[in-house]
Amino acid sequence: MSTAILLLKNIGKIFETEELETHALKSINLTVNKGDYVSISGPSGCGKSTLLSIMGLLDVSSSGEYFIEGVNVTDLSLDQAAEVRNAKIGFIFQSFNLIDELSVFDNVALPLRYHADKPNNATIKKRVIECLEKVGLSHRISHKPNQLSGGQQQRVAIARALVANPAVLLVDEPTGNLDSKSADQVMDVLDQLNKAGTTICMVTHDPRYADMARTKVQLLDGAILQAPVAKMVG
C-alpha cells in the first residue's frame, strides 16, 4: 500500500500587484507517494517552479491545504517551515546554489548544521562522506565549488540535498545549466537514488528527462492538464 509523502489539496497561488492579479496555480491536487519519481513539466510560465516552491515550503499558497507525511503544513510560521524544510525536504536547484566561500564538505554539511538534533562533528563528517560517495565526489571534499565543473557542482548539490535524510527530494530543472554529458550523469545519479528508495519530485521542461520519471504531471496555465500518469515499470 502506497504512503503519501506529499498531499496537495486544491492548492492555488495568486500573485497580486496594484493593477493585476495573476492566478499562477489553480486548484492543484497532487499526491506524491513514498518512493515515487514524479516529473512536473509544461511550457514556460505554466507554474512549475511556483508549484515546486510551495511544495518545498519556500513559498506559501493562497488557498488550499498542504500535508507532508500527513501533517498539515499550510500555515506554518517562517521558523517552523524552515524546520520542516530541513528535516523533510532536500532541494536541488537549476543553478546549484552552492556557497562559493565554503568547501564541498562544508556545503554538504550545511543542512546538518541547522538540524534540530545538532549532530556532533563526527556524525556530520560520516554522513557527508557517505553522501559524497553516493554521488561519486568523495575525492573532491576540500575543493571550493568554483574549482568544480557544472556537473560536479550539481552532484555536490544532490549530496547536500540528501545529507539530512529528507522524505523527498525536490528538484528544479537539474540539468538546465549543464552540458548534455553532465546532465546525463546527474540524471543517472537521481535515477540511482530513486531506485534505492528516495522519493523525488522534479520540475523539468526536457521531455527526455521527464520520461525518466515514473509519474508525469503536465501543467498548463497553472492547472494540471491531465491526471498524473504512472509509467509502467517493466
Add this chain to the structure above:
Amino acid sequence: MHLFAYQLKQAFLSLKQKPGFVFSIVSTMGITLGALLCVLTLAYLLLIEPLPYPEQDRLFVAEHKVLGDKKETKTVAYSYAGLVHLYQSKAAFEQAAIMYYDQDVILSHLNQPLVNTTYTTPELHQLLASTMATGQMFTASEALDTNNPVAMLSYNTWQQKYDGSADILEQKINIRGVSYRIVGVLAEGFVEPELAEIGRETQVWLPWDYNQTDQVSRKSFLSIKGNFKFLGQLKKGLSKSQAQQLLTPLVSKRWQEGVADMEFFKAWSIEMRVRSVKDVMLGESESIAVMLLAGVIGLVLIACANISNLFLARTAEKQRQMAIQAAIGATKKQLFKAMLAETSLLMLMSIILALILAKGGFYLMQQYLGAVLPRVNELSLNRITLSCAALTTIILALFFAKLSTRIINYRELNASLQSSGKGSGLRVSTKTRQVLIASQVALATLLVFANFSLLKDAVKTINTPIGFTTNNISTLTLNFSSTPLSSEEEVIAIMAEIIEKLKTLPQVEAIAHGSSPLDGFGIKLLTKLDDNEGHSPYLKRIDHRYFKLIEQPLLQGENFTKLDSRDNNYSMIVNQAFAKQLTPDGDVVGMRLVSINEPEFKIIGIVKDIAIPGDTPFGSDDVAAPIPRAYVPDNLDDNNFILKIKAGQSISRQQLGKLLAEVDARYSVFSFKSANDMLTQSLFTQITTAVTTTVLTLITFFLAGIGLYGILSYSTQMRRFEIGTRMAIGAKRGDLILLIIKDNAKPIISGLLLSLVILLSVYFFFSVDLSTYITLQLAPLFVATLLLISTLSLLACYLPLRRFINSPAISNLQGSE
C-alpha cells in the same frame, strides 16, 4: 579635452536622473568639507600664519612669577612698582611698552557706555607698527610721567559710538572725570594682540599715566594685579632664555628690596619668564586647533567611507552601460575619465556648498568663539581656504573615480551583457568591504570616545554645584566721575543713602554691600599666631547681609553684624577649605591671624565652600581642590552692591542711573549684571565644549550609522541568494542573524581593536602632551564607547537582513520583492 567636456555633459545629464544620489553625496561631503575648511583655516591661522606685526618673532612678553618660600609659583602678575622698574631698566629689550587693561564708562557720551580701555606707553603702537584711519598714534609727548590727556579710539568705537564722525579729532572724551582730547583712530585692519584675555578688544586707548592705580599702590611691590602687561622687542642676538637669566636677578633683587621690611616675604622671590607674543596669545589654543582638526578629519574620513560605498553601488548599477561602452570600443582609460567627470561634478558641487558653509562657520566662530579662541576675527575665505578647497576637490574626485573603476574587470564587462543578472553583477570584493567596515568602526569609536571624554569633563564642571544661589541676583557697580575723590566719611554717607534709595525700588527684595559672589576676591597674606605659618587665601569684603542674600550656608560660629562694618572690627569668617588648611580638624572659630600692617583678625565663623567656575587656587596646581577663602567686613564705602530682585521682575540700567543721579550726580552706573549671566559667561568654555562635542558625537554617530548600515546593507544584498539557499535547506531566522553577525564580527572587532591600538599608542607616545585629555580613568568610558559602537554595528548587521529573513525564501532565490 573635447571628449572630457562631452563626458562632463553626459555626467550632468546622468546625475540629473539621480537626485537622491546627488543630494546624499553633496550634502554629506558639503557639510563635512565645510567643517574641514573652517577648521583648516583656523588651524593655519593659529599654527602657521605669522602675527601681522613687523619682526613678530622678536616680540616677547615678559612675565613676573612670584615664588613662595618653597619656590612654588604663587602668582604670575606684576606689581605697579615692579613693572615700572622693569620698563625703565631697558634691560634685554630694544624697545618695550607697558599696558594696564581696564574697563571704563565714557561719561561724555550720551549713552554712557562701558568700554574696554588700555592705558599704555607710546612704544606699544610703534612695536606693532599700527596704522591709523585718521589722526596720529601716541608719541613721546604721551610717555611715562608726561600726564598728557589724549586718547585714541579703535575703528569700531569710532564707527559704532561716534557714527564715524568726520570731526572726531576735534572731540573730547570724558572718562572718570578726566577729559581726553581724541588724537587718532586706529585703522580698520589693525589687529590687537590678545594679551589680557582672548577676544578682548580695546575700544579706547589712553596714556599710561592715567591708569587707575592709586598713589599708594604705585609705590608698592605688593599691590599685585593681573591686568599689568609688559611687551618688548628683544635685543638682537639675545635668546629667550638669556633674557630670562638677565632679567630674573635684576627684577627679583629690586622686589626683595621693596618688601624688605616685611618678614613674611623674606624667603619669597621673583622669576622672570619670557614668552613669545604668539605663545601668550595662543595658550592652549594650539592643542584645541589640533584636536578640532583631528576630529574634523575623522568626520571627513567617515563621510568618505560612506560616499565610497555609494560610488561602489553606483558603479555596480552602471555596469551594463559601461559594458555597452566597452563593447563599442571605449578603453579602460576612457571609462575612468567618464567616471572622473561624474565624481568631479559632484565634488565641485560639494565644495561650493562647503565654501558657503565655511563662510557661515567663520561668522559663527567670530560670534560665539571669540572669547575662547584667539585670532578668530582674522578668519576669512582666504587663499589658504581656497587652495585647500581646490586641492581637496581634485584629490577626492580622483580618489572616488579610481575607487569606482577599480572594481570593474574590463575583460569581463562583455560577459555582463549576456548574464541573466542572477547574482552575477559587479561586486565589491570582500576585502574592500571589510576594510570599509573596519575603518568606519575604528574612526567612529575614536571620534565618539574623544567627544565623550570632552563632554564628560565639560558636563561635570557645568553640573558642579557652586554653593550659592545666582537666581534673581544682580550686581551693581558704580562709576565715580569726579576728582578729587570725596572723603571716606562723605562716601560712606552717600553709599548708605544709595542703599536706602535702592530699597525703595519695588522690584528689590533685598540688598547687600559687596561685589558679585562670582568675583571680587583678592589675595590676603595672613600668618597664624601660634606657629607663624603663612597662608594666602582669597579674600572678599562683605557686609552682614551677604551670606543670607546669596544663600551661602554658615556652618559654624556667627555671622558679621552691622556694627562690624561700622566699627571696622577685625573679625573674619573663613570657608571650610581655609579652616582645614589652618587646622586639620577645621575647628578654627576663635583663632587669631595676623596680616601685614594690620591688627589681628579673629575668626568668628565658618561658611560652606563655594566653587566658582574657572577659579584657580593661589600658589597651587590642584585646580580640583576647594579654594581657601576668607571674608572680612567691608567699611561701608564700597561702590559695589548685590541686589536680590523679586521673581519675574527686572530693573533697567536707566532706572538705576536716574536713582543715582537723585542721590549724587557724580555717580553713574558702571555695570549692572545678572549673576546668572555672569555664571553662564564663566561657564562659556564648558557650555561651548558640551554643545560642540554633543553635536559632533551625534554627527559622528549619525554618519557612522549610515555608513555602517550602507556597507552592511550592500554586503547583505550581495548575499541574498546565499541567504535564500540557506533558508531553503532549513536555516531559521536566528541562524541567519548569527551568520551575518559572525561574518561581520571580524571587521567590526578589527575596527574596535584598531581604535584601541591607536588610543594606546597616543597614550604612550604623547602622554606628556595629552595627559590632561587621556588618562586611565577614561577606561570605563572607552568600554562604554565600545559597547555603543558594537550595538550600532549589530543593528547595522540586523536591519538590512530583516527584510530578507522575514519574507518567504523564494523571494530571495528569485530576487523578487
